[in-house]
Amino acid sequence: MRKTIQMISVLTIVGLVSGAVLVFTYKYANPLILDNQKSEMEEAIFKIFPKADTYDKDIIEDNVVFRVKEKSGKLLGYAFLAQGNGYQGVIKMMAGIEPDLETLVGIEILESQETPGLGQEITEEEFKAQFKGLTTSPEITYVKNKSPERPNEIQAVTGATVSSSAVVSILNEKIKAIKEKLKEQ
């Protein structure tokens, strides 16, 4: 009986102390973590819209949309988060689109676990730059091993078709959803 009580009390005390320690750590770390996440997103938005000054976050049925504005208050375009499955894991990106919802301003990859040196090339400037000024209707497509000819085409990373096509299809899906939702408004 004494043993049982000792077992229970030791476990309880250890658990309580651990819980307290965790609460303090969380209180200390959580604001910093949220800050980090926010500044990561801000960085991406300002990289896509270099002239941007402020933005409003807007959530329309699971779609996070940022209305990005110039200093004068003029709408520069919309930035939105898009994510989906890549070759090895989730690809998460921020994309910017002009106010008419027809031309992409650019994309930034926030998270990706593609093959280093191959699929991971999607995070390189060379690949991302292709999305600047890309028209979104008809849907974005990709070509392989040749230069894109139409205004809605990008060139896939050599040897990483899966990663490139994942980026394209994630974007297409989100653009379609955003267009519908924003036009409804």
Place this chain on the structure above:
Amino acid sequence: MKEENFYISPGPHIFSKESTPKMMKDVIIALVPVIFASIWFFRTKAIILLLVSIASCVAFEAGLQFLMKRKITISDYSAVVTGILFAMVMPPSLPIWACILGCFVAVGLAKQLFGGLGMNIFNPALLGRAFLAAAFPVFMTRWNHPISLDAVTGATPLGLVKFGHSLDINYWDLFIGNVSGSLGETSALALLIGGLYLLIKKTIDWRIPSAYIGTVLGISFVANLISPDVYSGGLFHILAGGLLIGTIFMATDPVTSPVTKTGRWIFGIGCAVITMVIRLWGGLPEGVMYAILLMNALTPLLNRMTRPRRYGT
């Protein structure tokens, strides 16, 4: 008392000193038409890669055996065979240094580190290729047109069918080898001549190629029957890519394939299933290399599983 040495090793236990060089010579003879075809279609690129590959395989074998204080066995020609086979599964535009590195992996990592000829689990040439495919995917998917040697990327017949979605196949070019691909894999004609020679000389067992080719035919026939506009027919899958060179020269490697008859059937069927799964549904156009390597890994298990039983047990 006289001291005797007892060696304990897994089977096969019958070693014959004469048979290795003789067998290797047979394989080299069988590879002659393949070599000619590769030189005809890929010209100087084939010659350079072939010479570099043979020289570095032999050099690495001798060098490593010297360093490990083993008996130097380059006179059994097995390093030469590895060198030729390695070159034959390389894309024509591979840089020389990458070829040498691949040979080091083939002979050093796949063969000598496991204990030399007869001890290796994986086919050395294929493991070298797998290493290069993982290390330099861009080089390993860069192909040349035959004869003109114009660079084309990712456009082997299998790649075209899979990613270009064109089922427009010239079977005659595919048969004689006038298509882009690895040096020695394109010419089905040359490979079949070599294979026939090996079968007649009984250097290779007929079961693995039969099981391999038969199963591939069966699977591609069914796939083609279900959706003929997506999947090409069985003949295409036999002639295109590395299937013939794989099934004739690599899947039949006596060291890395099962010794029992049932084991060989299972081995061939397993190779074919994995190949077709990769070709039809995988992310890569070609799956022969990974199929054979995976089945190599299962070989000890297949040997054990299909071990003939003694009567009465």
Place this chain on the structure above:
Amino acid sequence: MDSLKCASCGKELCKGLWRENPIFFQVLGMCPTLAVTTKALFGFSMGMATTFVLISSSLVISCIRKLIPPQVRIATFTVIIATFVTCADYFLKANFYTISKELGPYVPLIVVNCIILGRQEAFVSKHGVAKSLLDALGMGIGFSAVLVLLGSIRELFGFGTIFYYKILGEGFENWVIMALPAGAFITLGFLVGLFNWINIRLRQRRNSA
């Protein structure tokens, strides 16, 4: 006080570095070893996080070891280890956000790293505070050193850099395989082989001397 008559203290510290190295000799903690060593910096961060957890949980457990009933010792150890792991995870996320994103789930997975629970069970629960701390420090440094070594080799061949410092010139073509799990297995295989080879050599020399 065992810290005063600590003749074997140097030994407790040093054994983790080479003779009983957690990776080379005990072959423990393979999951982070193989997964996060794509670059030297990630190996280093992982090593530091693990060392922190190892030292702090050794400290706490060696202090209260006599109070813990043997029947629930594993559960108690796990709770304590998990607490420190979570702290380490939060700390990385708060202060080294990009590194923690690269390390991904492998920081929380330190909980199941066998080195930590293994040391608590095999060493800390039988020894005093000072020895336990030295043991944890030695093991932590040994683990971190191997992770940094592995990360450096893989980063060198996979990206041409070490700690992001360009070492191999423009003509070098990155070996993608070194950044993949296969590269980790190959490099670790070579390193363990080298470790054993050196040990055999040392033993032979000692025997002949």
